Amino acid sequence: MSIGETIRELRKEKNISQAALAQAIGVSQKAVDYWERGVNEPKATYIAALARYFGVTSDYLLGIEL
Numbered sequence: 001m002s003i004g005e006t007i008r009e010l011r012k013e014k015n016i017s018q019a020a021l022a023q024a025i026g027v028s029q030k031a032v033d034y035w036e037r038g039v040n041e042p043k044a045t046y047i048a049a050l051a052r053y054f055g056v057t058s059d060y061l062l063g064i065e066l
Contacts, residue, residue: 001063002038002063003035003041003042003047003061003062003063004035004036004037004038004041005036006060006061006063007021007032007035007036007042007050007061008036010050010054010056011032011036014054017029018032018033018036019032021053024053025046025049025050025053026049027046031046047061047062
C-alpha cells in the first residue's frame with residue numbers, strides 16, 4: 001500500500017475531510033489531495049506530523065514492516 005492510500009484510509013477511519021486534516025497539520029487541502037492520489041509524497045516533517053496526528057509510527061505510514 002502506498003503512503004497516499006494509508007493516509008486516505010486513516011483519514012476515513014477518523015471520519016475527517018481532507019481540509020480538516022490539512023488544517024490540523026499545517027498544509028493545504030490540495031497537498032493532502034495530491035498525497036492521497038500519489039501525485040506527490042509528503043516531506044519528512046509532514047510524515048512526522050501525520051504520524052502524531054493519527055497515533056501511528058512513521059514506519060506504518062511508509063509501509064515498512066520489520
